[in-house]
Amino acid sequence: YRGRSVEENLDLFARMKEGEFGPGEVVLRAKIDMAHPNMKMRDPILYRVVDAEHYRTGSEWPIYPMYDFAHPLSDAIEGITHSLCTLEFENNRAVYDWLIERLVPTAEEQPHQYEFARLQLDYTVVSKRKLLRLVREGVVTGWDDPRMPTISALRRRGVTPEAIREFANRVGVAKANSRTDLALLDSAIRDDLNTRAPRVMAVLEPLRVTLTNVEPGEHLEVTAPYWPPDVPGEGVRAVPLTRDLVIERSDFELEPPAGFKRLAPGRAVRLRHAFVIRCDEVVTDDAGNVVELKCHAYRDSVGESPAGVKVWAALHWVSESAGLPFTARLYEPLFTVRDPDGAEGDLLDYVNPDALREVHGLIEPSVAQDAPDTRYQFERQGYFWRDPVDGREPLDLESAGARGVPLVFNRIVGLKDAWARKTAAEGSARQDSVSTDGLRKGAGSKRTELPAGTEPRAQAEQSNLGAVLEQLTAAQRARYDELTAAHGLPETDALTLTTRVALDDLYTATVAEGAASTSAANWVLNDLAGYVGQEGFALTGQSLASLIGLVDGGSITSRVAKELLPDLLAGADPVALVKERGLERLDDEQAVREQVAAVVAAHPDELAAYRGGKSGLRGFFVGQVMRATGGRADPKLVQSLVEQALEA
RNA sequence: UGGCCCAUCGUCUAAUGGCAGGACAACGGUUUCUGGUACCGUCGGUCAAGGUUCGAAUCCUUGUGGGCCAGCCA
Numbered sequence: 001y002r003g004r005s006v007e008e009n010l011d012l013f014a015r016m017k018e019g020e021f022g023p024g025e026v027v028l029r030a031k032i033d034m035a036h037p038n039m040k041m042r043d044p045i046l047y048r049v050v051d052a053e054h055y056r057t058g059s060e061w062p063i064y065p066m067y068d069f070a071h072p073l074s075d076a077i078e079g080i081t082h083s084l085c086t087l088e089f090e091n092n093r094a095v096y097d098w099l100i101e102r103l104v105p106t107a108e109e110q111p112h113q114y115e116f117a118r119l120q121l122d123y124t125v126v127s128k129r130k131l132l133r134l135v136r137e138g139v140v141t142g143w144d145d146p147r148m149p150t151i152s153a154l155r156r157r158g159v160t161p162e163a164i165r166e167f168a169n170r171v172g173v174a175k176a177n178s179r180t181d182l183a184l185l186d187s188a189i190r191d192d193l194n195t196r197a198p199r200v201m202a203v204l205e206p207l208r209v210t211l212t213n214v215e216p217g218e219h220l221e222v223t224a225p226y227w228p229p230d231v232p233g234e235g236v237r238a239v240p241l242t243r244d245l246v247i248e249r250s251d252f253e254l255e256p257p258a259g260f261k262r263l264a265p266g267r268a269v270r271l272r273h274a275f276v277i278r279c280d281e282v283v284t285d286d287a288g289n290v291v292e293l294k295c296h297a298y299r300d301s302v303g304e305s306p307a308g309v310k311v312w313a314a315l316h317w318v319s320e321s322a323g324l325p326f327t328a329r330l331y332e333p334l335f336t337v338r339d340p341d342g343a344e345g346d347l348l349d350y351v352n353p354d355a356l357r358e359v360h361g362l363i364e365p366s367v368a369q370d371a372p373d374t375r376y377q378f379e380r381q382g383y384f385w386r387d388p389v390d391g392r393e394p395l396d397l398e399s400a401g402a403r404g405v406p407l408v409f410n411r412i413v414g415l416k417d418a419w420a421r422k423t424a425a426e427g428s429a430r431q432d433s434v435s436t437d438g439l440r441k442g443a444g445s446k447r448t449e450l451p452a453g454t455e456p457r458a459q460a461e462q463s464n465l466g467a468v469l470e471q472l473t474a475a476q477r478a479r480y481d482e483l484t485a486a487h488g489l490p491e492t493d494a495l496t497l498t499t500r501v502a503l504d505d506l507y508t509a510t511v512a513e514g515a516a517s518t519s520a521a522n523w524v525l526n527d528l529a530g531y532v533g534q535e536g537f538a539l540t541g542q543s544l545a546s547l548i549g550l551v552d553g554g555s556i557t558s559r560v561a562k563e564l565l566p567d568l569l570a571g572a573d574p575v576a577l578v579k580e581r582g583l584e585r586l587d588d589e590q591a592v593r594e595q596v597a598a599v600v601a602a603h604p605d606e607l608a609a610y611r612g613g614k615s616g617l618r619g620f621f622v623g624q625v626m627r628a629t630g631g632r633a634d635p636k637l638v639q640s641l642v643e644q645a646l647e648a
Numbered sequence: 649u650g651g652c653c654c655a656u657c658g659u660c661u662a663a664u665g666g667c668a669g670g671a672c673a674a675c676g677g678u679u680u681c682u683g684g685u686a687c688c689g690u691c692g693g694u695c696a697a698g699g700u701u702c703g704a705a706u707c708c709u710u711g712u713g714g715g716c717c718a719g720c721c722a
Contacts, residue, residue: 027720037651039718048720067722090653091717115653117715122659170671172661174654177715181659184672194685230685261683270681303681314681380682419683421674492698492709526700526708558701559665606667616667619703623666626703635702 002031002043016049019062023049030069032098040091041098044068068092072099075111083113087175090115119171120179123333123352124149125340130347139351140334144389146410147334147355157331158375158385158412163192179339189413193375193383198226201239201272201316202363202378202409204328206246208292208320211277213299214243219322222302224273237366240322241274246362247293248380251315254282254290259422261313263293268306270314272379276301278309316379323362326407329387330357363407375412382414465491472498479504487517493525502532509541515548523548527562531569538571547574556585559631586632589641592625595633596641599624610646618642 009028016026028047036042046069049062065073071092075083083096093113104110120126126149134140134148143150146157154164167188171180201224214220220241227233247263256264263269268278281294298306305311335350337343343350367376372392375385386392391408472480476498483494497504503524510520523544524532531537547568550556560583567577578584586592599621600607610617621642625633 024720039651042718045720050720064720066720071722087653088716089722090715091651092722094652117654170660172671174661176654176661178660181672184660187672190684199682199684228680228682228685230680259683272681274681305681311681313683316682377682377684380684382684415682415684417683422683425674490699496709522700522708529708559703562665562701562707609667614667619666621666622703626666627664637702639702 002034013047016047016063021049021062023051025049028063030095030099032095038091038094040068040095044095068095069099071113072096072111073103075113076100076104076109080111083111085113085115086118087115087177089113115175116173117175117177119168120177120341121149121185122179122182122338123335123340125335125347127341130341133347134334134351137348139348146329146331146387149334156388157410158383159189160192160196160375163189166192182333186413189383190416193377193412195231197375197377197383198233198235199228199377199379200226200237200364200367201318202326202328202361202376202381202384203246203248203316203318203323204330204359204361204378204381205249206318206320206362207249207252207290209245209247209277209317210292210294211243211245211297212280212294213297216243218243222274237364239273239364239366240319241271242319242321244320245271245317246320246323247315247317251313252279252290252293257423259419261419262315263312267312268298268309269312270301271317272314274302274317275299276306276309276311316381318362318364320362322365324365324368324407326361326363326409327391328359328361328384328409328411330359330411331355332357363409367407377415378409380415381411383412384409385412386410465495468495487511487521489517489521493521496525496529497521500529503529506532506539506541506544510544510548511541513542513545515545516552519548519552520544527565537569539569540571543568543571543574550574550578554585554587556583557631557633557635559626559635560585563631583630583632585634586629587634587637589637592629592633592637593641595625595628596621596638596645599628600642600645607646618646621646 012026013028015021016028026049027045029043029045032041032043034042045066047063047065050064051059051062052064053059054061071083072095074080093115096113100110118126125131131143131148131150135143135145140147144152144156146153151164167185170184170188221238222241223236224239226235226237251262251269253260253262253264256262256267263279265279265282268276270276276298277295278298279293279295282290283292283294285291298309300306332352332355334352334355336352337350340347340350363378367374372386373388375383378384387408387410391406391410393406469477469480480494480498483489483497484491487494489497497507506528507520507524510524511517528539528544531539547561547564551558551561556578560578561574564572564574564577564583568574603621603624606617606620610621622635622638625638625642626635629638
């Protein structure tokens with residue numbers, strides 16, 4: 001079909017549009033190159049017949065463009081300048097450019113496609129297909145299940161847009177495939193919520209505390225500020241304080257380990273915002289579990305320290321009779337491995353069964369008066385808000401005391417917990433010493449493991465050269481011998497020239513114009529290899545030879561020569577350019593010395609740092625002088641003068 | 649196997665060929681009625697080997713590792 005005439009194709013396309021053909025019968029393709037190394041360029045399909053119901057045109061319109069056709073056209077029509085997409089479309093850019101060049105007349109109007117790496121997160125997957133499977137198979141409750149990495153899930157969990165943007169800023173944009181640590185997300189969320197979440201007290205896993213010297217019916221009240229002193233914000237609330245309280249189970253230890261700063265038998269701690277209590281008696285059940293603490297209250301210690309009593313910590317608490325029962329949903333990473341995509345076997349084998357944990361606790365009653373979308377910090381626990389789907393029933397204060405009020409809080413993110421970190425670290429250290437290493441997954445880096453058999457690399461390369469030489473044709477072999485023997489080029493250089501004809505042509509032309517063979521080879525191989533063969537490459541051997549002459553003869557610095565390169569590639573004459581722009585090398589010691597002095601004088605801080613031992617700054621000074629002279633100063637001279645000036 | 653892309657502290661990311669810097673994490677300290685916050689400090693990196701250059705994370709070559717492409721999907 002590639003040979004069919006334009007007229008015939010146009011007619012066929014018109015009939016395609018009229019709906020004469022069914023799906024699969026005909027297709028419109030771009031005639032590019034069926035042998036193109038990039039598969040996307042092998043005559044890509046542009047239009048096909050689709051038998052589908054469109055939400056606006058119904059089944060009237062029968063043909064639809066492929067992505068590769070629609071993308072460049074819609075960009076051009078909409079006046080897009082930079083079209084951004086993810087890395088997997090890199091190969092498609094060739095088709096994009098091919099179409100744009102043919103369809104958009106001027107370079108100024110031509111849009112360009114740029115690719116960037118997709119954001120991937122540790123311990124989760126972000127591919128829509130895989131997330132869909134989690135939804136379909138009921139691993140999660142839906143796309144907005146707070147365990148999911150979707151925007152709707154983050155929103156439901158309580159993460160603010162500002163936190164997500166800040167996270168995105170911290171991650172940045174690059175072309176390297178990477179996988180971001182969840183800690184980066186967590187810290188962005190905490191930074192955001194720290195200044196906007198009022199503090200309240202909630203006990204997630206309650207342990208009963210009875211204050212022996214507070215009467216059963218006695219109703220005390222403390223006034224507590226919503227904000228700590230270091231966070232701007234005003235307002236207070238009343239917190240009921242009664243004989244019956246609860247504290248966090250983890251805030252009491254029968255036998256406190258070293259470093260444990262909380263409540264234990266005989267110890268005293270402060271009830272946050274209230275008085276200090278002392279644990280006098282521990283009540284256990286038949287199985288030996290701690291079920292209740294009987295404590296003495298230092299009732300005069302609100303706002304002051306009781307004399308002669310060591311206060312170990314300040315603990316959050318809630319009145320058992322006045323507090324509101326609630327459910328807390330605690331979220332952990334969705335998967336048990338850092339990279340579930342890369343793990344062997346079925347994805348679902350790595351789902352973390354504890355990604356959602358529900359606990360039932362008590363919260364201070366003040367929250368009943370707040371807007372339902374208030375985000376709180378539960379002191380010493382984390383940031384929470386009421387789940388927008390299951391936890392937003394209007395709260396009736398009258399009935400709030402009654403159990404069964406649907407008060408459901410999501411943990412948005414936990415607070416940093418130095419104590420938990422410490423105990424976890426010690427725990428795993430103990431484990432490691434017992435178990436064989438590697439049981440705790442090797443969190444090691446992606447590429448530190450060296451491939452097996454890299455030892456005898458030098459040898460391998462040696463024999464590799466021999467093997468490559470074997471494969472050369474007779475003509476190539478002759479050329480290789482000529483370059484190594486007659487021209488005196490190193491083996492690797494000779495080999496590259498031998499196998500890359502375009503480079504060899506330029507090299508030959510340059511040498512023919514009188515350039516030294518090693519200089520010519522260095523320039524061609526090191527500085528020009530990336531440009532030779534590109535569109536608009538107009539550098540001749542003559543021009544290169546005269547450039548080399550200028551450098552080797554000491555007329556210009558190599559730095560200036562390299563800066564001239566873009567002009568030379570476009571066909572400019574080096575000698576004329578140097579004359580026109582006044583780029584001759586600056587050898588006048590007095591003039592350079594003045595420049596050095598000026599630069600040193602202009603950077604007193606750097607000078608002090610250098611003299612303080614930051615010797616790398618010498619390069620900074622050299623660079624500044626080179627810049628000041630437009631790259632013209634003889635770098636060796638600059639180097640020695642800078643050294644003199646810095647040591648002076 | 650071919651073509652294209654990528655490689656910098658444990659993680660993410662900067663650095664017109666001229667100071668390898670920042671954030672997170674970790675570790676230590678100060679402050680604290682949150683083992684939070686804030687502040688100070690410490691540790692730690694250019695995948696490897698060659699080459700070009702006065703000077704290379706940056707340019708060249710080769711190697712290694714990773715990603716993408718062979719749908720009438722996007």
